[in-house]
Amino acid sequence: MSGPAIAVTGLGMLTPAGIGVEATWEGVLDGKSTAATSDQLAGLPVDFCCSLPHFDAADVLGRRTAHRLDRSSQLAVIAAKEALHDAGLDPTVWDGARVGVVIGCGVGASHTWETQGRRLHEFGPRRVSPLLLPMIGPSTPAGEVALATCARGPSLATGTACASGATAIVIARDLLTSRQCDVVITGGTEACNTPLVMTGLAQLGALSGRCDDPAAASRPFDAARDGFVLGEAAAILVLERAEDTAARGHRPRALLAGCGSTTDAYHPTTPHPEGRGIKAAMHSALTDAGLNSSDIGYVNAHGTSTRLNDAVEAHSLRAVLPHSPAVSSTKGVLGHSLGASGAVEAALTVLSIQHSLIPPTANLENPDPGVDLNLVIRTAAEQRVTAALSNSFGFGGHNVVLAFHTP
Structure with missing residues (x-):
């Protein structure tokens, strides 16, 4: 990679496996699905999802702050606070003008949209919150993270569907290599386990229909897979130049070695059947990182549990x-947290490198014979990983691949 080495110095996560990095990591290593029937989705064609375990945002953020934020922004701010603590950085003493924020989100503030829409139709315009527009803007999570952390450098939102969180990390890397920033708080957030979004995905045919057995529904690369399970999450990574990290005596969890981004320009929702864009993004990430394909010891696959996407990704992995x-x-x-998934999986890839552990793929009972990959199933694999890829793909043909390696 040309330019300075980029260090991952802090992580923060809230996922259906747990609140915080440690709880999420333990849950992912355990390999048990978090999908369950949701009362909020009762009566819909698909009535289950992967939701965060109960927590009260007001306990962390205070009642006033929590009240004026959509759930997606709440999660982003809480994850950012954990990530900064992990990085050993204190926003009260840093030069905020040198700190940037880049947060990806694929759908946005669906909880607020749907709640306020119902108020308008049921009770009239006077019952619509005056905070509606500030709550639903696509840049709101980034702006709220910046507000909470006194970050006064560039504050950006990325929207590349299910690759949004990974795209945010690419942009964050660029802000550091160009020396526009010294620290960038980056990642993704999504909280859209809501009736309208669930219905839209079900109508599209993207979701698993296993309402009788939700815990068995998300089964990436399995022969019996029938669609993904919607999830919610936020993951934040703190990135710095490795030279600056060393100067302050903080050891990074991993290095962001390279990035590759492409677009299929093929179909609004379907990947190119030969994985043209996916392969190109993987090659680009390897080249950017100065790695050979044989250097990669692990791939955290996009692996949605849909028939076509898993097949195309598997073909691309075998080729590259x-x-x-x-x-x-x-x-x-964890299910598929859409715009947050790329950041969640990037963070988990960093943890795999750091701990020499590869999480298993839940519910993978009968691997699709057409997939033909070295799949980790049932239990976590102990394996030293010096370099790994994290794949993220999204509607619109967006493909982002991130390469990480040991510090």
Whole structure:
């Protein structure tokens, strides 16, 4: 990679597996699905999802702040606070003008949209919150993270569907290599387990229909997969130049070695059947990182549990990485958190490198014979990983691949 090495110095996560990085990591390693029937989705064609375990945002943010934020922004701010603590950085003493924020979100503030829409139709315009517009803007999570952390550098939102969180990390890297910033708080957030979004995805045919057995529904690369399970999450990574990290005596969790981004320009929702854009993004990430394909020991796959996407990704992995590195999809446990998923999976890839552990793919009982990958199933695999890829793909043909390696 040209330019300075980029260090991942802090992580923060809230996922269906747990609140915080440690709880999420333990849940993902355990390999048990978090999908369950949701009362909020009762009566819909698909009535289950992967939701965060109960927590009260007001306990963390205070009642007034929590009240004026959509759930997606609440999660982003809480994850950012954890990530900064992990990085050993104190926003009260840093030069905020040198700190940037880049947060991805695929759908946005669906809780607020749907709640306020019902108020308008049921009770009239006087019952619509005056905070509606500030709450639903696509840039709101980034702006709220900046507000909470005194970050006065560039504050940006990325929207590349299910690759949004990964795209945010790419932009954050660029802000550091160009020396516009010294620290960037980056990642993704999504909280749209709501009736309208669920209905739209069901009508599209993207969701699993296993309403009788939600815990078995998300099964990436399995022969019996029938769609993904919607989830919610936020993940934040703190990125700095490695030279600056060393100067302040903080050891990074991993290095962001390279990035690759492409667009299929093929179909609004369907990937190119030969994985043209996926392969190109993987090659680009490897080249950017100065790595050979044989250097990769693990791939955290996009692995949505849909028939076509898993097949195309598997084909692309075999073509670009013929030495068959270990592959797993953490969506079997966490579901698909859309715009947050790329950041969640980037953080989990960093943890795999740091702890020499590869999470299993939940519910992978009978691997699709057409997939033919070195899949980690049932239990976590102990394996030293010096370099790994995190794949993220989204509607619109967006493809983002991130390469990480040991510090």
